[in-house]
Amino acid sequence: MMHETVLRSATKEVVLGHSRPFCLIGERINPTGRKIFQQQLREGDLSAVERDVAAQVAGGADVLDVNMGVPLTDEADLLARAIRLVQKCTDLPICIDSSVVEALEAGLSVYQGRALVNSVTAEDDRMAAILPLVKKYDAAVIALPNDADEIPMEAERRLELVDHIVSVATKEYGIAVEDIVIDPLAMPIGADTTVVQTTLTTMRGIRDRHGLNMTCGASNVSFGMPDRAAIGAAFLPIAMSAGLTSAIMDTRTPQLVAAVKAADLVLGHDEWGAAWIAAHRARQLAGT
Amino acid sequence: MMHETVLRSATKEVVLGHSRPFCLIGERINPTGRKIFQQQLREGDLSAVERDVAAQVAGGADVLDVNMGVPLTDEADLLARAIRLVQKCTDLPICIDSSVVEALEAGLSVYQGRALVNSVTAEDDRMAAILPLVKKYDAAVIALPNDADEIPMEAERRLELVDHIVSVATKEYGIAVEDIVIDPLAMPIGADTTVVQTTLTTMRGIRDRHGLNMTCGASNVSFGMPDRAAIGAAFLPIAMSAGLTSAIMDTRTPQLVAAVKAADLVLGHDEWGAAWIAAHRARQLAGT
Numbered sequence: 001m002m003h004e005t006v007l008r009s010a011t012k013e014v015v016l017g018h019s020r021p022f023c024l025i026g027e028r029i030n031p032t033g034r035k036i037f038q039q040q041l042r043e044g045d046l047s048a049v050e051r052d053v054a055a056q057v058a059g060g061a062d063v064l065d066v067n068m069g070v071p072l073t074d075e076a077d078l079l080a081r082a083i084r085l086v087q088k089c090t091d092l093p094i095c096i097d098s099s100v101v102e103a104l105e106a107g108l109s110v111y112q113g114r115a116l117v118n119s120v121t122a123e124d125d126r127m128a129a130i131l132p133l134v135k136k137y138d139a140a141v142i143a144l145p146n147d148a149d150e151i152p153m154e155a156e157r158r159l160e161l162v163d164h165i166v167s168v169a170t171k172e173y174g175i176a177v178e179d180i181v182i183d184p185l186a187m188p189i190g191a192d193t194t195v196v197q198t199t200l201t202t203m204r205g206i207r208d209r210h211g212l213n214m215t216c217g218a219s220n221v222s223f224g225m226p227d228r229a230a231i232g233a234a235f236l237p238i239a240m241s242a243g244l245t246s247a248i249m250d251t252r253t254p255q256l257v258a259a260v261k262a263a264d265l266v267l268g269h270d271e272w273g274a275a276w277i278a279a280h281r282a283r284q285l286a287g288t
Numbered sequence: 289m290m291h292e293t294v295l296r297s298a299t300k301e302v303v304l305g306h307s308r309p310f311c312l313i314g315e316r317i318n319p320t321g322r323k324i325f326q327q328q329l330r331e332g333d334l335s336a337v338e339r340d341v342a343a344q345v346a347g348g349a350d351v352l353d354v355n356m357g358v359p360l361t362d363e364a365d366l367l368a369r370a371i372r373l374v375q376k377c378t379d380l381p382i383c384i385d386s387s388v389v390e391a392l393e394a395g396l397s398v399y400q401g402r403a404l405v406n407s408v409t410a411e412d413d414r415m416a417a418i419l420p421l422v423k424k425y426d427a428a429v430i431a432l433p434n435d436a437d438e439i440p441m442e443a444e445r446r447l448e449l450v451d452h453i454v455s456v457a458t459k460e461y462g463i464a465v466e467d468i469v470i471d472p473l474a475m476p477i478g479a480d481t482t483v484v485q486t487t488l489t490t491m492r493g494i495r496d497r498h499g500l501n502m503t504c505g506a507s508n509v510s511f512g513m514p515d516r517a518a519i520g521a522a523f524l525p526i527a528m529s530a531g532l533t534s535a536i537m538d539t540r541t542p543q544l545v546a547a548v549k550a551a552d553l554v555l556g557h558d559e560w561g562a563a564w565i566a567a568h569r570a571r572q573l574a575g576t
Contacts, residue, residue, distance in 0.1 A: 189553060189554065189561065190561060193553065193556050193558065193559055193560060193561060194556055196554050196555075196556070197555075197556050200529075221554070225553075225561060225564065225565070226564070226565060226568035227546070227550075227564070227568055230546045230547070230549075230550045231550045231553060231554065231564075233521065233522075233547065233550065234521075234525040234547050234550035234551040234553070234554050235525075235550070235554045237522040237523075237525045237526045238525045238526060238528075238529045238551060238554055238555070240526075241488075241526045241529055241530070242529070258515070258518045259518070259521065259522050261518075262515075262518045262519045262521065262522030262523070263522040263526060265477060265481065265513075265519060265522070266477065266484050266509070266519065266522050266523045266526055267484075267485075267526070268481050268482055268484070268485050270481065271481055272481060273477065273478060273481060273513060276513065276514070276515070276519075277513070277514060280514035280515055
């Protein structure tokens with residue numbers, strides 16, 4: 001059975017599923033590695049958030065990942081403010097992204113709709129801290145198949161950890177199985193060209209065993225390599241055919257967005273090619 | 289067992305295989321739909337052939353498809369002349385492409401090396417006419433799983449015809465199984481978005497049951513749709529992950545070539561990313 005994961009803002013619903021168009025989670029609303037943005041956030045200036053939201057929406061994002069991880073700030077307060085602001089700017093559902101449990105809760109408490117929580121691991125203490133929040137706020141959650149000891153380099157071990165997460169989340173915390181979205185851990189191909197095979201094998205296993213939705217950080221794969229967009233534009237169609245149903249990605253790169261939309265067409269998730277043809281006409285009208 | 293197909297010119301060897309880099313068969317040396325080229329060929333002017341060869345080689349072709357199907361000409365004579373000319377221009381192996389048996393034989397008789405014959409079907413009379421030539425000239429052959437009655441629209445029927453072709457070619461005509469390259473029949477997605485699913489299912493079946501190499505006319509898929517290169521650039525990586533090991537394609541489209549090379553990297557057919565990085569450096573040096 002193939003599961004569907006429902007996300008909502010106050011007014012808009014987005015559904016992840018194996019027979020649906022791929023879900024683009026815009027990744028840019030995140031200060032990691034951006035010093036000016038970090039300084040602005042420390043000073044309480046969230047204007048860059050509005051610009052980043054506008055750019056990801058214009059690029060075709062279906063959901064927005066919002067991360068406010070800035071050292072030496074009250075991340076919980078900042079994330080709550082950012083989420084309120086993003087929900088004023090757009091009706092897209094939000095993926096609330098933090099490694100800080102208090103920040104996740106602050107974000108969830110102000111969010112209007114049904115959020116995606118990014119993320120939990122297979123570690124018992126992380127599941128104990130985060131899954132009750134997912135349940136309390138009726139959210140969905142991204143789960144990573146790694147534990148405290150390791151990021152497993154064998155697909156079979158990742159699949160065992162997925163089994164563990166699904167079992168614990170559903171039986172101990174009452175999370176609906178369709179609200180678990182697995183991140184099968186995409187890692188840089190430049191370090192070792194076999195790591196992507198492990199990720200793809202994991203994806204096929206998750207689809208075939210569990211029918212769960214999946215997401216991943218698509219840009220990780222090309223990290224450190226030249227011509228990153230071209231690598232991502234090949235990785236995403238291949239991953240989609242292995243079962244990936246969404247990705248956290250920068251929608252400002254048209255080549256990546258086109259690769260996803262073309263793969264939707266090729267994989268039969270764009271009936272009659274209606275979306276492909278409509279997008280082409282829109283670009284013609286816009287003169288781009 | 290995964291088979292490898294060896295093609296050769298007088299001096300160069302190209303091997304198709306499931307763990308090897310994808311083989312790009314340049315498709316442009318073909319007058320179909322080109323009225324000026326057809327008229328030149330009727331007048332014995334083959335200068336466009338030289339230009340087309342140069343363009344396909346520059347684009348990164350590994351093998352060249354040569355077709356001289358011009359109405360109202362002696363195709364056998366023309367194809368033999370074209371093959372001699374192409375072999376003067378380049379050391380790439382050739383895919384000898386004709387629906388006329390006499391033209392295939394004329395081409396094979398002058399070819400220096402080990403050619404790929406394009407193509408035979410599952411029809412008994414076509415196999416009886418073409419497979420003895422493949423054997424006589426020690427060539428490899430592209431086989432299409434259709435018969436006189438139909439192009440089957442079910443993957444299972446195509447796989448039955450592949451079984452039939454493999455059985456007849458190996459047992460009755462003594463063709464080595466690794467010299468059979470299957471074209472799983474890529475058809476236009478614009479007519480019906482499910483046809484590509486059939487092709488992909490057929491590819492996986494051929495890989496898993498027979499381990500044979502495959503090729504297809506990659507541009508067929510996007511026929512009639514807008515933004516054809518973007519569709520091809522998503523189709524090829526997906527097809528490669530389903531077992532496609534070569535394609536007949538126009539290497540003058542950089543987006544298609546980049547998609548193939550990136551998919552080689554993602555699928556683990558470019559160890560250490562050496563080819564990807566080398567191609568990037570070459571483009572930098574060329575200033576493109």
